[in-house]
Amino acid sequence: KLINDPGASQVLAKLTEAGYEAYLVGGCVRDAVLQRPIKDVDIATSALPEQVMQLFHRTVPTGLQHGTVTVLMAQGTYEVTTFRKEAAYEGFRRPASVEYISDLTEDLKRRDFTMNAMAMDEAGDLLDPFGGQEDLTAGVLRCVGVAEERFGEDALRMLRCIRFASTYDLEIEASTWQALLANAPLLRHIAMERVRSELQRMVEGPAPARAVRLLLASGLLGHLKKQLPLPFEAWLAWDVALDAVSALDEQHDRWAMLLMLLEVPADVVRAALQELTFSRADGLAVAGVLALREAVAAQIIEEDPAPLERVWKLGAVRSGEAAARALLRLLRELPQGDGKRGELARFMGVAAPALLRRGEVWLKEVPCFSLKALAISGEDVATALDRQPGPWMGQLLQGLLERAALGEIPNEREALIYAAQAAK
Numbered sequence: 001k002l003i004n005d006p007g008a009s010q011v012l013a014k015l016t017e018a019g020y021e022a023y024l025v026g027g028c029v030r031d032a033v034l035q036r037p038i039k040d041v042d043i044a045t046s047a048l049p050e051q052v053m054q055l056f057h058r059t060v061p062t063g064l065q066h067g068t069v070t071v072l073m074a075q076g077t078y079e080v081t082t083f084r085k086e087a088a089y090e091g092f093r094r095p096a097s098v099e100y101i102s103d104l105t106e107d108l109k110r111r112d113f114t115m116n117a118m119a120m121d122e123a124g125d126l127l128d129p130f131g132g133q134e135d136l137t138a139g140v141l142r143c144v145g146v147a148e149e150r151f152g153e154d155a156l157r158m159l160r161c162i163r164f165a166s167t168y169d170l171e172i173e174a175s176t177w178q179a180l181l182a183n184a185p186l187l188r189h190i191a192m193e194r195v196r197s198e199l200q201r202m203v204e205g206p207a208p209a210r211a212v213r214l215l216l217a218s219g220l221l222g223h224l225k226k227q228l229p230l231p232f233e234a235w236l237a238w239d240v241a242l243d244a245v246s247a248l249d250e251q252h253d254r255w256a257m258l259l260m261l262l263e264v265p266a267d268v269v270r271a272a273l274q275e276l277t278f279s280r281a282d283g284l285a286v287a288g289v290l291a292l293r294e295a296v297a298a299q300i301i302e303e304d305p306a307p308l309e310r311v312w313k314l315g316a317v318r319s320g321e322a323a324a325r326a327l328l329r330l331l332r333e334l335p336q337g338d339g340k341r342g343e344l345a346r347f348m349g350v351a352a353p354a355l356l357r358r359g360e361v362w363l364k365e366v367p368c369f370s371l372k373a374l375a376i377s378g379e380d381v382a383t384a385l386d387r388q389p390g391p392w393m394g395q396l397l398q399g400l401l402e403r404a405a406l407g408e409i410p411n412e413r414e415a416l417i418y419a420a421q422a423a424k
């Protein structure tokens, strides 16, 4: 038996004993066939949602508009969805309403790819009317039915196509790829949140470089220009660096690397991430790394990289220690000096080698990166100078912080108060 999940078996058994049909479907069957770890187990059944709710003690109507009831078992939760076909597609998205049917094959037919349109019964037998297993064995990703129609019904499937091709290392079958190229303009109808979720899974998956290359070849991202005015073609010039992305473990680092290669201002990147519905914290973390590189690069002139230590330490205080460490991780993975031109290539040639040699040590020398780590507070300063708190205080403290970070004043209370008085 390919799927050994006692909870799922119990759900299937109970449904079939009550006279309904019930099967494991979708991603869990695909992953089982591939002998990969299974994430969530989805079940399809001929029972109607209210019948499912009557049959099991603990259920939650998580998606009644799609015919989905979540069944809670001791082993975990299972999404049980009534066989359905989708009512007419509207606006190139999956429709909100569904029509229940009694036939499994009809249900499998509405699914996106052959490998996602397999089912498994209680006995562990595979039901595979569209040849998903054969395609998987051949390493082929193919739409169920006529690809041209499937992408027209739901444009999100084009991103899923590239996501699956990259994360499962599959070749996209020719007519599926042709249909994707033909329907690419429809991507603009898809909500940014769903676009983001797919892109995130590509970037965070095992083969981000392949995903990027497929995205570029498909022209999909170009159809999001209104929301994401970024020069994605710039990636074409950084082929080796694209391959380096998967060497980065942290997801923020991967995004920062990819976006750094576009060579646009950090502000533009921050706006794009916001447009993609990333959280504010994610946006700041990623764009912060680019802002730091930008700040350092702006002050380093080719002939005279001498003041790099000062610029680096100040930049690290302004952007934060985390951003500085992240930038070093990116630089370590970026191939240097392969004859490219442009601002980033120049930075890689001049400042990056020195940062790679000394950046880490310089960070260790910085005694404090934030006002919280500074040995005096705003209150201390106000008392010492006998002044009312006000905007002046923040500026003064920031000045003290930066001097302490550079080692010009020790990060000690007495010395800092003395410096505050002198600064006044």
Ligand code: ATP
Pocket (backbone or CB within 6 Å): 025, 026, 027, 028, 039, 042, 094, 110, 111, 112, 113, 116, 117, 154, 156, 157
């Ligand atoms: P994973 O969870 O690893 O992303 P999955 O295949 O389980 O993969 P889900 O989004 O969880 O993907 O969807 C479950 C199943 O629903 C899919 O296997 C597929 O059969 C079907 N499905 C999901 N999204 C679509 C879609 N946009 N068009 C057609 N069928 C879809």
Ligand code: MG
Pocket (backbone or CB within 6 Å): 027, 039, 040
């Ligand atoms: Mg799933």
